[in-house]
Amino acid sequence: MIRRMMMSLAVLAAAPVALAQTVVVYGEKVWTGTSQGTLEDGVVVIENGRITSVGTAPARVPAGALEVRAEWVTPGLISAFSRTGLSEVSGVDDANDSGAGKSAFSAALNAADGFNPDATPIAVTRLEGFTRLAVAPEAASKLFGGQGFLADTTGLNGSIFEERAFAYVVLGESGASLSGGSRTAAWASLRGAFDDVRFFGARYMSHNEGNVLTRMDAQALMPAVRGEQLILFQASRASDLNAIMDFQEENPSLNVAIVGADEGWRVANRLAALEIPVIVDAFSNLPASFSQLAATSENAKRLAEAGVTVAIVHLDNDSHQARLATQVAGNAVANGMPFDVAMKALTTAPAEIFGMTDLGVLAPGARADVVAWDGDPLEVTSAPVAVYIDGESQPMVSRQTKLRDRYRNLDESERPLAFKR
Amino acid sequence: MHFRILCLAAIAGLFVASCDRPGKGGDEASTPSIANPFPSTYKPYPSQTLLITNATVIDGKGGLVEKGAVLIEDGKIKAVGTDLKAPDGAATIDAAGKWVTPGIIDNHSHLGAYPSPGVDSHGDGNEISGPVTAEVWVEHSVWPQDPGFTRALAGGITSLQILPGSANLFGGRGVTLKNVPARSVQAMKFPGAPYTLKMACGENPKRVYGYGNGSTPGGAPFSRMGNVAGYRDAWIKAADYKRKLDAGESPTRDLELETLAGALSGDILVHMHCYRADEMAQIMDISKEFGYKVTAFHHAVESYKIADKLAEYGACSSMWADWWGFKMEAYDGIPENIPLVHNAGACAIVHSDSEVGIQRLNQEAAKAWADGKRIGIDVPIEVAWQWLSLNPAKSLGVDDKTGSLEPGKMADVVIWSGNPFSSYTKAEKVYVDGALMFDRNDPAIQPVMDFELGQPGEGDRK
Structure with a gap:
């Protein structure tokens, strides 16, 4: 719990900075998505929007790096x-x-x-x-x-x-x-559309309509x-x-x-x-x-x-x-x-x-989409505590969190809740 | 909570059953009568005396017993404790590492009325012929062969309320079922459960009548103010009908007014689909104007905004963990709704309204529980379990019979492979009135509905 509190303080401090930061993310478990498997006490280093190292503690901590600790760390x-x-x-x-x-x-x-x-x-x-x-x-x-x-x-x-x-x-x-x-009609449409494309030149030379598709389609x-x-x-x-x-x-x-x-x-x-x-x-x-x-x-x-x-x-x-x-x-x-x-x-x-290169894994050279979690990411009880996209710390705020914070306390003896945000 | 009135001699003369008005339900006689024309024919299936030991037991009343034991006898809970002895001839299950809980009760389902497959011919959940159709009873739409019942059973659902849809201001009567496969809906009806009335706020009635389908008879309501006028108009007629009954007159039977009068007298529990906080606040006023009670608001995605008022009024909120944004009145849904309602001292219920969600209501509760914990609402799991069993049982008027593992109650029990607040946990054994109705490890104890016989996938793991 103390670790989590320190964690959230660190995240709070980092939140307003929307620049590519240097961050060291420690995870009790780090799921890499590579042949490195799941690392116990793993460390992911993020520099200039990329992951520069994935290994186990202790890690090289670049000067000025923000350090974040979580139970689990995964790729975005x-x-x-x-x-x-x-x-x-x-x-x-x-x-x-x-x-x-x-x-x-x-x-x-x-x-x-x-x-x-x-x-x-x-x-x-x-x-x-x-x-x-x-x-x-x-x-x-x-x-x-x-x-x-x-x-x-x-x-x-x-x-x-x-x-x-x-x-x-x-x-x-x-x-x-x-x-x-x-289904018969669907397949006729699909095959007809493929023909429209294959014979594009001839078919659309003088008009806009093919058998199935317009010229633009x-x-x-x-x-x-x-x-x-x-x-x-x-x-x-x-x-x-x-x-x-x-x-x-x-x-x-x-x-x-x-x-x-x-x-x-x-x-x-x-x-x-x-x-x-x-x-x-x-x-x-x-x-x-x-x-x-x-x-x-x-x-x-x-x-x-x-x-x-x-x-x-x-x-x-x-x-x-x-x-x-x-x-x-x-x-x-x-x-x-x-x-x-x-x-x-x-x-x-x-x-x-979808051919997304350098994404979906924690590996040196990959784009630094990294998520730090308070538990096993597939557990319904878990949630991220920090999210990085291309190395940038993302605000952990949504319209939902704002509604939640407004209505956590329903006391409006001083002012209507509409003033609270 | 109920406003039952004294039975007058004149009424007693009118009907066979001395105290029952038409549609009051709740009596266990199996002969159809005016008071109870479609009586439950459900009988518990044979069960054996069973002692489950070594489990983490959630008793449903807010307690948790480590290395606990549950004794089931004659289909009832006999005892819960740590040091129970197996009576002679009793079966025993060593449930080390497993959890035992009361069966989950979903108080908002459309299984059977909107069954799988979801073809038009099966769409029997909304009688949209008019905005006030209190005269319809959803049990007359329930197809007991809906494969969804079996999936819900595999998710630990032992009882459920089937409601009409929310197209209408007054959608009709709901029905509470035991989740056992049966040839007729009567053979699923929860014995002695009171009837319920489905009502709806907001966008659906005005969309279905005013905008989507303005040509249907009436054309109203077109607006939320039209909705409210529609409720009040109907309650005025119902109050008049009830006054005649109370005065010993015998007005011509009117199915719509019988149901509404039953709601006014408290015999029929009002379940109201309502998303927005401001609308719930108005509905609570209307209920006071006419002297009825809203038992539960359903969906209630904005209950967190008026949790204090809901606690004061005494209505349950039947909620999803995290549905939001699919329509305007669901726009302000937040994942902390359930714990915020609970934390205000109001009655919180996890519901599904979905043939998918009903299969894992334990996980839905777990999400809400964890999201509450993150904002400092630290509810023990065994307390949160009341969102799944005891509170919905209360909302259906059956909490004296099920919803917790208390001696004398129906043995509606689930043995889970582990902590049921985990994604990885499955219901292993599901007992309804002590009878094993589902066993994840025994294909012979997994019901297959008629529809699935002879189809690809028959009897597969679902």
């Missing part, structure tokens, strides 16, 4: 799929830029255009240890949702570090519904069709996953990942053989739809055992609750996934899927 967590920053209040249309059901465009919709670094869910997500986000648009007008992006959670202008990082395409029941009413989908950009498919039923794998085999240059994949365990060996990574919500264990009849809380574990790269996310209320992926991962462990694999599902796996 990476949310592999969410709408964080696209929506301030999901149910308020004016404050939600996730999807555009009435848009004339689809694949060309660039989610980055709707991103607001001031959105309050960003700080809320950062406070739970997430430093990087892969954000996807919602597919609302066609099965092509548009272009997803990668961002950090500093909440600063310029926090998107890769626009158009992936093309998002929805299959299964949603894709069927968006294509006119059946076809142009936007081009990198994905050429295999130069990741295509992230959303699908759950085993037959849908097999159809995606058939498609990938017909088009071997495609760079494919799948989000959802509730029945992925049934086709895990094939996914592994084709090196298709999956992004799963390990809470899913109900036949919530006819596409999820074989959902099981062991899905993530079984996929990983088969050799599939697995990222873990929380898919419900994904504009505000991406942060719950740590709880989901902890539950995956309770259902048989090794702790190390579950941690990778929040760090190295998403980094690999």
